[in-house]
Amino acid sequence: xxxxxxDFLSSLSLINLGLAFSGVLAGIIIGALPGLxxxxxxxxLVPFTFALEPSSGLIVLGAIYTGAIFGGSWSAILINxxxxxxxxxxxxxxxxxxxxxxxxxxxxxxxxxSFIGGIIGVICLALFAPPLASISLxxxxxxxxxxxxxxxxxxxxxxxxxxxxxxxxxxxxxLLSMVGVAVxxxxxxxxxxxxxxxxxxxxxxxxxxxxxxxxxxxxxxMKGKHLNESExxxxxxxxxxxxxxxxxxxxxxxxxxxxxxxxxxxxxxGSIASIVSYGEAKRSSKNKDNFGxxxxxxxxxSETANNATVGGGFIPTxxxxxxxxxxxxxxxxxxxxxxxxxxxxxxxxQSSIVYxxxxxxxxxxxxxxxxxxxxxxxAYKSIIKIPREILIPIIIFLTIIGSYSIQNNILNVYFMxxxxxxxxxxxxxxxxxxxxxxxxxxxxxxxxxxxxSYIIGNAQENIIANYFAxxxxxxxxxxxxxxxxxxxxKKIYNKKRRNLNDQR
Amino acid sequence: xxxxxxxxxxxxxxxxxxxxxxxxxxxVTNIIPFGPGGESDVTARxxxxxxxxxxxxxxxxxxxxxxGGSVGWSSLNDEKNDGSVIMGxxxxxxxxxxxxxxxxxxxxxxxxxxxxxxxxTPDAILVEASSPYKSLKDLLSYAKSNPGKLTFSGSGTYxxxxxxxxxxxxxxxxxxxxxxxxxxxxxxQALLGKQVVAEAGYSTVAAKQGSKVRMLAVASxxxxxxxxxxxxxxxxxxxxxxxxxxxxxLPKSASKATVKEWSDRIMKINSDPSFKQKMEDGAxxxxxxxxxxxxxxxxxxxxxNKAIAKDLGLIK
Numbered sequence: 001x002x003x004x005x006x007d008f009l010s011s012l013s014l015i016n017l018g019l020a021f022s023g024v025l026a027g028i029i030i031g032a033l034p035g036l037x038x039x040x041x042x043x044x045l046v047p048f049t050f051a052l053e054p055s056s057g058l059i060v061l062g063a064i065y066t067g068a069i070f071g072g073s074w075s076a077i078l079i080n081x082x083x084x085x086x087x088x089x090x091x092x093x094x095x096x097x098x099x100x101x102x103x104x105x106x107x108x109x110x111x112x113x114s115f116i117g118g119i120i121g122v123i124c125l126a127l128f129a130p131p132l133a134s135i136s137l138x139x140x141x142x143x144x145x146x147x148x149x150x151x152x153x154x155x156x157x158x159x160x161x162x163x164x165x166x167x168x169x170x171x172x173x174x175l176l177s178m179v180g181v182a183v184x185x186x187x188x189x190x191x192x193x194x195x196x197x198x199x200x201x202x203x204x205x206x207x208x209x210x211x212x213x214x215x216x217x218x219x220x221x222m223k224g225k226h227l228n229e230s231e232x233x234x235x236x237x238x239x240x241x242x243x244x245x246x247x248x249x250x251x252x253x254x255x256x257x258x259x260x261x262x263x264x265x266x267x268x269x270g271s272i273a274s275i276v277s278y279g280e281a282k283r284s285s286k287n288k289d290n291f292g293x294x295x296x297x298x299x300x301x302s303e304t305a306n307n308a309t310v311g312g313g314f315i316p317t318x319x320x321x322x323x324x325x326x327x328x329x330x331x332x333x334x335x336x337x338x339x340x341x342x343x344x345x346x347x348x349x350q351s352s353i354v355y356x357x358x359x360x361x362x363x364x365x366x367x368x369x370x371x372x373x374x375x376x377x378x379a380y381k382s383i384i385k386i387p388r389e390i391l392i393p394i395i396i397f398l399t400i401i402g403s404y405s406i407q408n409n410i411l412n413v414y415f416m417x418x419x420x421x422x423x424x425x426x427x428x429x430x431x432x433x434x435x436x437x438x439x440x441x442x443x444x445x446x447x448x449x450x451x452x453s454y455i456i457g458n459a460q461e462n463i464i465a466n467y468f469a470x471x472x473x474x475x476x477x478x479x480x481x482x483x484x485x486x487x488x489x490k491k492i493y494n495k496k497r498r499n500l501n502d503q504r
Numbered sequence: 505x506x507x508x509x510x511x512x513x514x515x516x517x518x519x520x521x522x523x524x525x526x527x528x529x530x531x532v533t534n535i536i537p538f539g540p541g542g543e544s545d546v547t548a549r550x551x552x553x554x555x556x557x558x559x560x561x562x563x564x565x566x567x568x569x570x571x572g573g574s575v576g577w578s579s580l581n582d583e584k585n586d587g588s589v590i591m592g593x594x595x596x597x598x599x600x601x602x603x604x605x606x607x608x609x610x611x612x613x614x615x616x617x618x619x620x621x622x623x624x625t626p627d628a629i630l631v632e633a634s635s636p637y638k639s640l641k642d643l644l645s646y647a648k649s650n651p652g653k654l655t656f657s658g659s660g661t662y663x664x665x666x667x668x669x670x671x672x673x674x675x676x677x678x679x680x681x682x683x684x685x686x687x688x689x690x691x692x693q694a695l696l697g698k699q700v701v702a703e704a705g706y707s708t709v710a711a712k713q714g715s716k717v718r719m720l721a722v723a724s725x726x727x728x729x730x731x732x733x734x735x736x737x738x739x740x741x742x743x744x745x746x747x748x749x750x751x752x753x754l755p756k757s758a759s760k761a762t763v764k765e766w767s768d769r770i771m772k773i774n775s776d777p778s779f780k781q782k783m784e785d786g787a788x789x790x791x792x793x794x795x796x797x798x799x800x801x802x803x804x805x806x807x808x809n810k811a812i813a814k815d816l817g818l819i820k
Contacts, residue, residue, distance in 0.1 A: 050553060186684075326540075330540040
């Protein structure tokens with residue numbers, strides 16, 4: 001115990017505090033710019049951390065990561081463009097809130113929610129890492145397949161507006177997810193002899209195009225202001241937002257736990273976490289109909305979940321040496337270069353580094369609260385105050401820089417504009433961008449899981465048992481069936497009861 | 505605050521962002537055609553401090569991922585040829601991709617002007633620690649009596665991992681099932697989660713996972729210093745020496761002097777004992793294939809890979 005206490009004190013050194021502070025600050029800015037992702041931020045800074053003590057270096061990387069995941073919510077709220085893929089669900093209610101003139105409220109809620117999610121994720125990392133890591137190993141190809149299917153069924157729950165149109169959008173996303181060289185089998189699919197497409201549709205540039213370009217085009221054609229101003233634009237609306245989050249404390253904790261749990265599954269990531277959390281929140285909420293029109297509860301669900309994946313993702317990274325998320329992969333590489341071996345021994349033999357790191361992450365999450373609130377207020381005010389003639393070129397500039405820097409490739413920029421055009425046309429026809437992006441993200445996971453399960457089941461000469469006869473698979477299948485049929489059954493049940501009542 | 509000062513502020517922020525991008529591109533640039541965190545990235549990161557020490561110049565690592573490296577390699581010859589830019593190259597990728605995909609790969613093997621390979625990660629067969637199979641012999645006798653039931657996880661299709669299982673099938677006259685995953689991490693996850701019987705991976709997996717896995721055989725010439733108890737395939741009677749080689753290339757138009765200078769630089773870092781130690785601890789095998797040996801080496805590799813491609817039915 002004394003050991004852990006000294007680790008805690010060493011994480012509190014002035015240098016570490018300063019590093020965590022600047023890490024969070026840089027992370028928020030990078031995350032808020034569409035296209036500049038947490039992975040890239042961490043990768044750029046890796047060489048600088050070699051000059052530091054291993055634990056200090058890790059603290060910076062963790063702080064940047066935390067900041068960037070939170071920063072992604074800003075552009076989601078202010079310009080309807082997720083800064084990172086994990087903020088897709090934040091656009092559902094964040095942007096409508098901002099449109100209504102409650103952008104300041106949305107920014108504050110998102111910061112408080114991210115803080116709650118982040119803290120719960122880090123606490124799980126500190127206390128339950130080894131047992132949770134062994135749970136993540138119970139997820140094989142079959143479980144990933146069902147998890148992705150669960151995410152896809154939730155699209156119908158999320159649907160803002162037309163259900164059929166969002167299903168068509170999701171199918172388009174699924175189709176797009178198959179472009180490129182198949183991981184299993186190595187076939188080239190729908191690449192049209194363009195070698196750029198060999199690696200598949202690049203999700204982030206497609207996302208920037210689909211979400212951001214329609215907003216820019218609308219902004220140019222529209223008269224009046226981008227966002228409505230609230231009556232009291234100068235305040236943070238702190239009391240109101242704290243009260244709102246506090247009144248939804250159970251929902252916030254549920255979101256954080258969902259995020260942590262999905263975070264421990266390598267490859268699943270923040271986008272699935274926030275979608276599942278959002279879907280659950282909507283399903284169990286009293287104001288279901290308000291979701292997608294600026295419901296703070298939806299924002300809380302999404303933001304608690306995606307920040308909880310930070311702590312959750314470090315669990316397989318540190319315990320198993322398997323990166324939970326792409327930024328974790330970079331941090332794992334940095335650990336290797338510094339000669340730190342992950343795995344069981346990390347928590348026993350090199351525990352002081354691990355615990356200093358976890359405390360550092362904890363500190364960074366705490367700093368997120370004041371920093372995020374203050375910077376968020378400034379960002380919101382400037383977006384509101386900047387005249388449209390300046391705002392539009394700035395956003396276009398950012399989308400170009402962002403999509404270029406994903407792979408240092410100009411083709412990504414063309415690609416982004418191409419998707420922007422498609423997104424705008426589809427938007428006019430009433431199709432939303434989010435089902436397409438979700439289909440794109442989930443399709444790859446679902447397909448790989450399905451084919452891998454088939455190959456393994458075939459080798460075991462029992463394909464059907466491999467899909468259905470595993471405890472976690474059964475739970476997931478039940479959740480999927482519930483999601484699909486519960487609303488209909490409820491309707492039928494209510495109708496019958498009404499009929500009975502009428503007869504009486 | 506008036507509008508003007510705000511605009512100035514905004515442009516100041518942009519200038520700062522742009523300048524930070526500029527700073528990052530000073531010195532020489534090492535383009536890794538994969539995402540960050542993989543073996544190519546990690547070993548380039550290991551070279552970084554040594555390069556700085558020897559040449560007092562910064563080596564910046566950039567990423568240009570996509571298509572298993574093909575996006576980077578197909579644009580290699582458009583990069584600056586003055587030696588300020590080098591690009592990571594991998595075997596068997598640069599040979600197998602043009603064979604498997606033909607024109608669609610976007611480049612030909614001979615377009616990639618490789619000047620050095622500095623290490624390789626030997627292929628290896630691993631099982632989870634609690635697995636009943638203690639040796640390669642145990643594993644293969646299971647495969648013999650249960651054709652197709654022995655499942656291997658591995659990273660990708662037509663990759664080094666995939667090719668290893670094909671060579672093994674042929675040389676040990678067994679039938680096994682290869683299950684491709686996206687990346688080594690996912691393949692290891694499937695092994696530790698007992699979704700598959702064994703993994704066709706690299707020696708580096710054993711170094712990273714320690715006591716959680718057991719390496720049954722390694723496809724190097726000699727036993728690895730970090731794993732003196734793990735036999736090579738050769739010792740066990742299967743003539744398999746394979747793995748993923750990693751090195752660097754320059755644009756084709758680079759002068760002979762530039763090629764020689766870069767080859768010397770990479771070899772000089774290789775000769776540093778502490779660098780070698782670091783690499784060996786991670787189960788990377790340091791090799792010194794400089795610009796004067798590269799032609800013959802590539803010729804041999806092409807021959808070997810073509811033979812495997814024939815077995816796969818990729819070429820006639």
